[in-house]
Amino acid sequence: MCGRVLNALGMFLALQRFAPTTFGEMSYLQATAVSTVGFCSFGIDLSMNAELTRKLRNSLPLAPTVLAGCVVAACGLIFAGLVVSTLFASQLRTMSSPALAVLAVCVFASFQILTSLCNAMAFALNANVNVGIAYILSSGIFVLFAIFGSAGVSGVELMFFQVASQIAAVSYMAISLWIFKSRMNRPSVAQSRPHIRDVATEVKTLLSYGTKQILVVSVWTFSQWLIQRKIIFGDGGASENAVYSVGNQIFNMMSFIPTIITPLIVTKLAAAGSDVALRRSISLRSLRLFGLIVIVACAGAFLGLHFGTPYLPPRYAAAVLTGFIASLAAASQVMKTPFSLYFLSELKTSREIASSFAGAAFMILATSLFLQLTPNQGTTIRLIGCALQTLLLLGFFLVETRRVRLKMEFP
Numbered sequence: 001m002c003g004r005v006l007n008a009l010g011m012f013l014a015l016q017r018f019a020p021t022t023f024g025e026m027s028y029l030q031a032t033a034v035s036t037v038g039f040c041s042f043g044i045d046l047s048m049n050a051e052l053t054r055k056l057r058n059s060l061p062l063a064p065t066v067l068a069g070c071v072v073a074a075c076g077l078i079f080a081g082l083v084v085s086t087l088f089a090s091q092l093r094t095m096s097s098p099a100l101a102v103l104a105v106c107v108f109a110s111f112q113i114l115t116s117l118c119n120a121m122a123f124a125l126n127a128n129v130n131v132g133i134a135y136i137l138s139s140g141i142f143v144l145f146a147i148f149g150s151a152g153v154s155g156v157e158l159m160f161f162q163v164a165s166q167i168a169a170v171s172y173m174a175i176s177l178w179i180f181k182s183r184m185n186r187p188s189v190a191q192s193r194p195h196i197r198d199v200a201t202e203v204k205t206l207l208s209y210g211t212k213q214i215l216v217v218s219v220w221t222f223s224q225w226l227i228q229r230k231i232i233f234g235d236g237g238a239s240e241n242a243v244y245s246v247g248n249q250i251f252n253m254m255s256f257i258p259t260i261i262t263p264l265i266v267t268k269l270a271a272a273g274s275d276v277a278l279r280r281s282i283s284l285r286s287l288r289l290f291g292l293i294v295i296v297a298c299a300g301a302f303l304g305l306h307f308g309t310p311y312l313p314p315r316y317a318a319a320v321l322t323g324f325i326a327s328l329a330a331a332s333q334v335m336k337t338p339f340s341l342y343f344l345s346e347l348k349t350s351r352e353i354a355s356s357f358a359g360a361a362f363m364i365l366a367t368s369l370f371l372q373l374t375p376n377q378g379t380t381i382r383l384i385g386c387a388l389q390t391l392l393l394l395g396f397f398l399v400e401t402r403r404v405r406l407k408m409e410f411p
Contacts, residue, residue, distance in 0.1 A: 006139035011249050012308070013146035015242070018158065020315045024242030025095060025155020028232045030162065031225045032088055033109040037116070038221030039214060040080040040109065042072050045116040047209030051202070052124035061198075066121070068202030073117045080109040091229060094237075096154040104159040111166040118173035130176040138169035155238065216356045223363035223385065227378040234372030239315055244375035246319040247326030250305075251382070254297050254330035261289070265341050280401040283338040290338060294331035301327040322375045329383035336390040339397040351396040359389030 014023055048069045055062050084106045095101035115134075122130050145161040153161075232241040265286050272278040305323045309316055336355075343351045363385035367373065373381075 006136060006143055008249065008253055010139055010143040010146045013143065014158070015246065015312050015316065017146060017149075017151050018153065019151075020239035020242040020313060021237065022153060022155045022158055024232065024238035024240065024245060026158040026162070027155075027245035027248065028228050028238065028241055029092070029095070029101060029105055029155065029159045030108070031221075031228045032084070032091065033105045033112060035218070035221040035225035036080050036083050036088065036105065036109040037112045039218035040076045040083055041113045041116050041214075041217075042076055042207060043209065043214045043217065044069060044072050044076065044113070044206065045120050047206040048072075048117060048120035049124050050209055051205060052121065056124065064198040064202045065206075067199045068206055069117055069121070071199065071203055072206050073113055076113045077110045080113065081106050084109060094233065095156055097156045100156045101159070104156055104163060108159065108163050108166060111163065111170050114170045115166065115173070118170060118177060121177055122173065125177075125180060130173055130180075133176075134169040134173045137172055138165040141165035141168055216353050216360070219357060219364070220360040223360045223367065224382075226364060226367045227373060227381060230367055230370055230373040231375060231378055234374075236374070240375060243316060243319045243322055244378055246305075246316060247322040247375065247379045250301050250323045251326045251330045251333075254294070254301065254327060255333050257290075257293055257297060257334050261286075261293075261337075265338065269341060276401060279342060283342045283397070286338045286341075287335070290334055294334050297334075298324075298327045298331055318375065322379050325376060325379040325383055329379065329386045332383065332386040332390045336393050339390075339393045342397060343393075343400075351393060351400075355389045355392035355396065358392055359385040362388055 014026075048065070051065050052062060054060075055065055085102055088105065089098075089102050092098050092101040092105065118134075119131050142161060142165045145158075145165070149158075149161060228241055228244065231244050232238055234240060236243075265282065268282050269279055272282060302320075302324050305320045309320055312319075340352055363381050366381045366384070367378070370377065
């Protein structure tokens with residue numbers, strides 16, 4: 001939470017000190033990098049976590065999996081560089097420094113892939129406190145840049161500030177994991193020189209885990225990039241995208257809410273065992289809690305926009321409505337959390353995948369119908385896509401739990 005507060009502070013200072021074109025350009029570069037990572041990371045964040053967790057539970061050697069993760073990440077880095085320098089290079093031609101923009105996106109995407117790898121290892125090894133510290137470190141560095149950086153920097157230069165903070169966070173995570181590994185006395189962790197065949201097998205396992213994740217994440221992140229592309233290539237240009245980015249920051253802040261509460265709900269679902277009726281009840285009861293939270297969060301976002309926008313450049317006056325629409329989109333995302341956790345506890349990820357893919361596909365289709373978008377139009381498309389995702393997951397939940405209940409009542 002401290003990291004999120006620092007991140008919000010850094011973004012507010014950046015909005016206040018730098019020109020709207022600067023912030024809008026940086027936001028577009030970030031969206032390009034995230035879209036690249038969605039496809040080029042090979043789903044390593046989930047696959048590495050799942051495989052290491054399984055190995056720890058069964059007291060199996062971890063070294064082959066760690067090395068395999070590094071191999072997959074290295075391939076992802078090379079792939080990301082190729083994708084950015086070929087497919088996305090033409091989409092960065094309007095930036096203030098096109099060649100530097102390509103370099104910034106390549107480096108930022110590469111370190112995001114490394115961040116995913118380090119985070120997955122930290123969560124699996126119960127060293128997740130380092131994830132929070134790394135996020136605070138990167139957010140804190142960006143706050144310093146936002147305070148002391150020259151107000152005349154371009155969006156590409158501001159992107160390199162983000163790259164610097166990302167490098168610091170990854171370096172901290174890598175050192176922390178190395179120290180953590182050295183202090184563990186488990187033979188499975190300390191094992192050295194695993195056979196190359198074991199590493200090759202683990203690479204195949206990680207890729208098979210991540211295949212579905214690649215499809216969903218890449219489509220979802222591409223839909224977000226496409227919306228920003230339609231805005232930044234429109235009449236308003238980068239300054240118009242800056243208004244959209246205000247809403248995007250609110251969306252990201254509110255979407256973080258479930259991560260605070262989910263451990264409690266996951267624990268209750270696990271304690272319910274195979275009692276479907278109880279698990280269904282837990283999910284529905286938690287829905288009321290999330291509903292109350294999103295009402296408070298949406299009200300807070302609206303008040304923050306209303307009182308904070310006057311301290312920003314006049315161009316951001318339009319961000320009040322954009323930000324409020326974004327808060328509704330985030331509320332929709334938060335409200336699907338109880339159903340996501342239910343299916344996660346049932347090991348039925350296909351429902352989440354199907355609903356996410358449908359929402360992202362709608363956003364891509366809807367965005368493609370416009371030659372250019374305004375921030376409000378782009379945010380509204382996002383709102384409808386998120387709502388569609390939530391409604392589909394709710395439908396899967398109701399059908400699934402009703403079917404199981406009927407089987408129990410009428411065997």
